[in-house]
Amino acid sequence: MTAPTSDVVGAVATAYSAKVVGQIHLRESILLVLLSGGHLLIESVPGLAKTTAARVVAEAIDGSFRRIQCTPDLLPSDIIGTQIYEAAGNTFTTQLGPVHANIVLLDEINRSSAKTQSAMLEAMEERQTTIAGVEYPIPEPFLVIATQNPVDQEGTYPLSEAQTDRFMLKDLVQYPSVDEEVEIIDRMGAGLYDRDHRAAPVVTTADVRRAQQIVRSVHMDRALVEYASRLVSVTRDPERHLPASMARLIEYGASPRATIAFCRTARALAVLRGRNHVLPDDIARLAHRVLRHRLVLGFEAASARITPDVVIDAVLQTVPVP
Known part of the structure; x- marks a missing residue:
């Protein structure tokens, strides 16, 4: 392992812990899939900082971030993109979907239909989308973090075994301890979770790609x-x-x-x-x-x-x- 790789890992881990209280196991899982080029499936109840964790890692690597709230009426085109007709020029323009980002959070993936799940998982596997016969590559590094709520299963479409298999790791996120929960409230009062509070990038996406190459060796x-x-x-x-x-x-x-x-x-x-x-x-x-x-x-x-x-x-x- 070379020094630049340890610097990348340490910088991202520090940026994560500066905003996310606890959840060290989740931090490790995110770093593992980020460095190995895979995707992560998380099972937990709502409110355990999954969105915050994904967003802060995207900010730390100076990458793009998109969150997709999965619902039964979500369509594949809502994820991968579609063509829009412009009457003025009598032409179609392509609008890329939110999957075209470095880090994508699929919140409650099991609430989307099987067809929509398949579209997302195809993008995960192929690292590209196809719209009207044209292939559009997804930027690298590319990391999908999908969540599942184990409590409320009414109106859900469980992931099939073949689709679940495409996630490199599955992590279980637990409730914070009393001390951690108090720290969360303190940070909230300090404005750390305000919308306009964005973490400064500590590395670049190019640094992450080089780290991925080193990991393979x-x-x-x-x-x-x-x-x-x-x-x-x-x-x-x-x-x-x-x-x-x-x-x-x-x-x-x-x-x-x-x-x-x-x-x-x-x-x-x-x-x-x-x-x-x-x-x-x-x-x-x-x-x-x-x-x-x-x-x-x-x-x-x-x-x-x-x-x-x-x-x-x-x-x-x-x-x-x-």
Whole structure:
């Protein structure tokens, strides 16, 4: 790892903490997907600073930011853009949608229809949109942060497994502590969250792109790649590796995208920790965020209120650490 990369990471992390109280785990997840070129799915109740976190990171890297509030009547054209007819010149002009930004927050993505979800996820995968047969690239770096509310499920369209799989990590955001909540009120009284209070850029988008290139060159031993692959493999064939009581909870395991996510984010985590090589602990630390949205559990798990994290704990205990 070179000094410029550590400077980029440190500057963005400091800018984040200057405005967002606590939520250190979320900060790490955002930095991981930003450095590894992926996207982040967040599950939490409203009001836990997800929009603030996304906005402050965009301001810190001097990038563009857009927030999309997902609703059942949201159309694909509301996201990717459309053509507008101009009667004066008898012509069509293209108006790009809000997805054409460096950081996009999709608030309550499961409230949009399956068609709209697919349009957004296609833009995430292809890094471009197509309007009237013309391709429009999305600026780099490109990071989508999508949120889901686990409480109110009425009138929602749950993400399919294939669509959820395209998010590199899934994080769970918890309530702040009493001390953190008091600090939030203090900062609010000081005007830190006023609309006209914008954080000064600390790095550029070009700095982030260079950091992404360095992350890709971080050394990851083949044994660690095999370790990540074995973790994923256990979820596909649980009867062979897990106790029967745990194995029968899994209906479908993780796809190869999980192994790819392990390898890419483990390199990014090594950079966050000041190393130029990956350790087994990096993979273990990422296991829940990489696998929790890729495991499909059956009815028995739902009825017993067993979460994917419980199953992932069992998977980690089954696979020997290299």
